[in-house]
Amino acid sequence: MAEAEDVKFKVTIDGIPVEVAPGTTILNAARQIGGDIVPPAMCYYSKLEGSGGKCRTCLVKVSKGSEKDPRPMPKLVASCRTTVMDGMEVQNITSPEVVEARKGVVEILLINHPLDCPICDQAGECKLQDLGYEHGSANTRYEFDRRTFERIDLGDKIQLHMNRCILCYRCVYVANQLTDQRVHGILGRGDHSEISTYIENVIDNDYSGNVIDVCPVGALTDKTFRFKNRVWFTKPVDAHRDCPTCSGKVTLWYKGEEVIRVTARKDEFGEVEEFICNTCRFDQKKTSDWILEEPTEIDSRSVISANHYELFNPPKVVKENPILQQQNREQLARTEKLK
Ligand code: SF4
Ligand code: FES
Numbered sequence: 001m002a003e004a005e006d007v008k009f010k011v012t013i014d015g016i017p018v019e020v021a022p023g024t025t026i027l028n029a030a031r032q033i034g035g036d037i038v039p040p041a042m043c044y045y046s047k048l049e050g051s052g053g054k055c056r057t058c059l060v061k062v063s064k065g066s067e068k069d070p071r072p073m074p075k076l077v078a079s080c081r082t083t084v085m086d087g088m089e090v091q092n093i094t095s096p097e098v099v100e101a102r103k104g105v106v107e108i109l110l111i112n113h114p115l116d117c118p119i120c121d122q123a124g125e126c127k128l129q130d131l132g133y134e135h136g137s138a139n140t141r142y143e144f145d146r147r148t149f150e151r152i153d154l155g156d157k158i159q160l161h162m163n164r165c166i167l168c169y170r171c172v173y174v175a176n177q178l179t180d181q182r183v184h185g186i187l188g189r190g191d192h193s194e195i196s197t198y199i200e201n202v203i204d205n206d207y208s209g210n211v212i213d214v215c216p217v218g219a220l221t222d223k224t225f226r227f228k229n230r231v232w233f234t235k236p237v238d239a240h241r242d243c244p245t246c247s248g249k250v251t252l253w254y255k256g257e258e259v260i261r262v263t264a265r266k267d268e269f270g271e272v273e274e275f276i277c278n279t280c281r282f283d284q285k286k287t288s289d290w291i292l293e294e295p296t297e298i299d300s301r302s303v304i305s306a307n308h309y310e311l312f313n314p315p316k317v318v319k320e321n322p323i324l325q326q327q328n329r330e331q332l333a334r335t336e337k338l339k
């Protein structure tokens with residue numbers, strides 16, 4: 001058994017070798033290398049079982065199948081759904097074919113997606129916006145009108161703006177896997193597909209707010225944050241609380257001294273580290289509800305880092321409250337120890 005666990009497959013992605021366990025997908029092998037060679041993933045989400053295979057943004061070229069059978073794969077493959085073979089060679093950004101195909105995928109995704117970034121709450125955090133900048137073309141060849149829908153309130157905290165949805169299914173998996181009562185899904189086929197709540201049933205359970213965090217675009221937004229600010233004018237700070245329902249580990253988004261949004265913490269691939277409950281997300285918006293840790297680490301390429309700051313400047317409520325100060329000192333000392 002121990003021997004089987006030790007077996008590793010050697011894969012090369014854009015010329016960089018990595019050894020991974022059998023069964024690992026090309027995408028996850030690339031994530032182990034990290035950096036620019038990681039294919040973009042709009043629908044795959046490592047924490048959601050069954051996700052992936054819907055958007056085709058993660059296409060790569062397998063130029064050598066394996067050591068045993070070195071023939072290249074005849075077509076580009078979805079890296080989130082293709083597992084590695086020993087000796088496999090993969091091209092992502094080094095393949096002009098992949099780069100061209102990705103452009104096509106972005107064009108398709110944008111056929112129905114409105115270019116309303118200037119008023120969209122997701123701007124600055126939108127994976128499609130990033131993809132559009134990296135791979136999009138300035139023009140579209142599409143001559144028809146985009147699909148349009150009325151906005152739908154999913155309860156009092158979440159709004160669905162179907163115009164922006166790219167049908168990645170992540171929110172459906174969240175509802176399926178995190179909550180005990182899924183009331184929404186994708187109805188219709190092809191161009192008629194849409195997220196629907198079976199006549200707008202309210203999504204009302206402890207973990208429903210996570211659909212907002214997993215949505216790669218601005219189709220599902222937090223109504224308590226909508227139009228409050230541009231994300232690059234906010235200051236994200238990691239914080240935690242003793243929560244009976246979830247881990248209580250979150251990011252607080254400050255505007256001045258006000259917490260205007262609470263989200264789960266996200267990793268370098270834009271995925272949440274741990275799903276959080278609705279109480280933490282929607283009902284705990286005072287600094288005194290939290291033990292602050294440190295400024296959230298933001299990728300230097302993100303527009304949010306335009307406001308990045310190295311030194312932690314605690315909000316007024318912390319400066320004035322000796323108990324919070326002490327809690328923060330202890331927490332920071334613990335964090336330092338872990339570094
Ligand atoms: S609403 Fe968002 S998360 Fe749900 S399918 Fe559409 S794009 Fe994906
Ligand atoms: S991330 Fe692979 S198909 Fe969407």
